[in-house]
Amino acid sequence: MIKEERQKLIIEKLNRDQKINLLELSQLLNVSYDSIRRDVIELEDKGLLKKVHGGAVANSYLSFKTTQGYGMDNQEVLHLTRKAQKLFENHQTILMDGGTTNFHIAEQFPKNLELTVITNSLPLATVLNDHPKVETILLGGTYHKRYQITIGHEVMRQLDHFRVDLYLMGFNGLHPQTGVTLRHYEESVLKQKMAQSANKVAVCAIAEKLHNIETYKVCDIQEIDILVTSFKPTDVSLQDFRKHGIELL
Template sequence: MLTQQRKQLILDTLRRDGRIVAADLSSSLGLSEDTIRRDLRALAARGLLQRVHGGALPASPAVANFAARSQLQMAGKQAIAAAAAAMVQPGQVLFIDGGTTCQQLALRLPHSLQATVVTHSPTIALALVEHPLVEVQLIGGRLFKHSVVAVGAAAIEAIRQVRADLYFMGVTGISATAGLSTGDMEEAHVKRALMAQAAETWVLASAEKLHAASPYVIAACNAATGLVVEPGTSDQQVAALTALGLALVRA
């Protein structure tokens, strides 16, 4: 089998099964695991998959820049945002992450809501300017332009001084085996700090992020409280995640 044929077969298998197990694929093709791993490395370098221990998962499309992500799966993100906004109670302290789904969430909070929002995202802060009863605490640090969020030691230290009722988390990948992940190491550190300071963490899980992975692990999936998923998400799509004990809110 030619190299290009092998690589196409790997991608076809990944689309069909949602994951690649290198040992199983090498056995079925009669090839060495070294050959399969070499192909996986080459495909990962092109951004076509994410290597994980023992094989590969689909690469998350949510690692595109902010402007591109703003146009990705917008109807699903808006539905998730509305469902998440309905979870908020007056008087609560909220962490709202950066990202396009969280931006939609901020815009959908009721204008009559009295609450405190702590965020490391200038985009989220600006979305709440017209909410007269929402106090906004903006966490500073180095601006990570890809996600338009503050990162670094200063941001983490400020987060550690707050105790929040809810944290609405944005991620680029959600996998029962690979955990919650994102495309930047510093951003992963900030998200872990936010999780540690929140009574509940709800992951805003648009369809393209389910069963995908990115290079930097935030935490195991069961470190979160639950997922907010798009309308029409099937039980089968989330079975491996709910089996870990995650609660589920359907938009």
């Protein structure tokens, strides 16, 4: 029995049972425990399974990885992104960074909207494939696999060459006193620079992010020009923001 044969059997059994036990398997295939163990290590290196204590499990995570977190099952988000469409006019240049909210907004652009979109988000650029009248410019830099955006010095440098009409900023927390906050340091620095490259800065906030505070500060609330929420502009929960002269949508 050659190695490849064993490994194929392992994968097949794993797909049937979702989990395997190393000892059991070694008896079944009539080889030493060590060989099975080493097979499982190799297969894990190839990303075909996940090794756990006493055995291995199928890694089903691969299947829903591509759409990770980008599903639109949320009514609030849908409503919010619809509302956000009012921000855009033909022939504008818009700067948009990463995050699911911006992704969904771009996804819902009207098909005849003529925009130039500058972004550091790969999913965003990709979703704009379906919008022939949108010209897309991608900011280059170090690629961050988890967020699927580019970051770092090179992105900052490219921002010097642009002055955009509107920057649609993604964020994690928005608070009347603390301002805009983020979980990721590198991004928070980048967003500061982005805000400086734009005539206007807009944010779209689901209720969960309103009045939330995260670790890294991006900017004060005064620097935000437009706030899109799913509340009515007159809602009491927004009164602290109204004070700062922010346009509410």
